[in-house]
Amino acid sequence: MNSDTLIETKNLSVGFPVGGKLFNKRVLKAVNEVSLSIPRGSFFGVVGESGSGKTTFGRALLNAAPITGGTAHYDDGEVNYDLGELAGADLKEYRRRAQLIFQDPYAALSPRMTVRDIIAEPLEVMGLCDTREEVDERVREIAGLCRLNLEHLRRFPHAFSGGQRQRISIARALVSKPRFVVADESVAALDVSIQADILNLLKSLQDEMGLTYLFISHDLSVVAHTCDHVAVMYLGQIMESAPTRQLFNSPRHPYTKALFSAIPSLDPDDRGKAQKLEGEIPSPTNRPSGCQFHTRCPFATDLCRREEPHLETCEAGHAVTCHRWRELQLAD
Template sequence: MSSEYLIQTRDLSVGFPVGGQLFNRRVLKAVNHVTLAIPKGSFFGVVGESGSGKTTFGRALLNAVPITGGSAHYDDGEVNYDLGDLAGADLKEYRRRAQLIFQDPYAALSPRMTVRDIIAEPLEVMGLCKSRDEVDERVREVAAMCRLNIEHLRRFPHAFSGGQRQRISIARALVSRPRFVIADESVAALDVSIQADILNLLKSLQDEMGLTYLFISHDLSVVAHTCDHVAVMYLGQIMESAPTRQLFEAPRHPYTKALFSAIPSLDPDDKGKVQRLEGEIPSPTNRPTGCQFHTRCPSATDLCRQKEPEMEICEAGHSVSCHRWQELQTAV
């Protein structure tokens, strides 16, 4: 495994058995053969429609759901873990190094706990501090980094706005001094102006603490503002992966192009061509043959319906899983 990357997955799959009968059960593959590498210190984005497997992929990297196929590795230079085989002291240490920022700042915080206790809870559960004074010092330190005042620590979550609550959630995630942070739709529930404030906070904390982010979102405008590299996921698989600017300037996959065409324009006179996606994402328990996207792709051929495409490198750092990407690019 290369030391350049914090997280590397190879053919990673996550499946869940469904159905009531023991001999009639099917497997719902929420994540299906994902190969990905997240560089150290990057702000790595994963985008896709609801139901594309983004959250399950993130939870697999946190060891919160079992990995049922393939492999995932974590290597920060100090420790090297196979995420599919973690237990005991190694799992406890990985929990300290990998943290999650939840989507809903209202549901993520206990209404019965003060802000101080909420932020301090990971330290106390993991036994990372030797005394209460050390806990309080660490809490005040991370609270200040997240732009929370000392008097805020005595209050309860109901006294705060959505943006303030999300800063509390960020402080709780960072108090254990992790290396890897997954932000799962962490600004989706906030107003646009507050979104920008939280995103700028995450970027400043990345520089200050040397963090690596996996940023899960369905909002392409937010991803364009924040991420260094973006992977596009559909039905549990990666359709396209590229540096952010490269992906937005020259998308190769029809699914990526359809997502981009749905971004609203600020120009009311812009009559740009919109590529609408017909139908719904197929059920993960009844996957299409061939390319997973062919049931909704306007450019699908018999080859797409019969054979699953391999991930191809179209230029440095840019890969795509599509039989016709070269032909479609020439047609444009």
């Protein structure tokens, strides 16, 4: 494992049993043999439609979904863990080092707790502070970093707007001083005017606290502006993974290309120019043969229907899962 890699997965799979108790027992593979490495200090984006397995992937890295195949290693320079084997004290320590910011700030905060108690709860649960004064000190410090007004700490969540609530839930995630943070659709429920504010806050906190983010989103334009590396998921697999600029300037996978062109342009004269993707993402219990994307791909051939492509490196840091990446000219 490379010394500047925080998390490395090799053929990581997450499966859930579905169907009858005795017969027809099947496994739904939400994440299917994903190999990725997340560099320390990166803002790593994962994009995909709903049902692509991006949330399950994030949860598996937090040890909140069962790893059923492959491995995931975590190494922040101080400790290193095999995430599939975590238990006991190591698991507790990993919980402190890896945190999650949720999507919906209206559902993620208990309406019966004050903001101070919400932010302090992780410290108390993990026993990180000995005295109440120490807890208050830490809460005030993180609240300041997240641009929360100190007089807000005595109030209840209902008094706050969506943007303020999201800042509270960021403060709660960061109060235990984690190294790795999974932000699962953390701006999807916010208005555009507030969204930019939260993204800028996440960026500045990254510099101040030395964080590594796994930023899960369905919105490519948000990902393009915040992440330095992006992985595109489809039906539990990585379709393409590249540094952000490279992915946007020269996408190699037809799915990536289609996702870009589906974003509504702000130019009213661009109407109807988008290249449309037909159909919908298939159910993971009923996977297509061959390439997972062939049912919607405009370039699919017999080979695509028959044989499954593997993640191949096409340039440094840029990998793609497509039989035809060499011949297709996708960049415009």
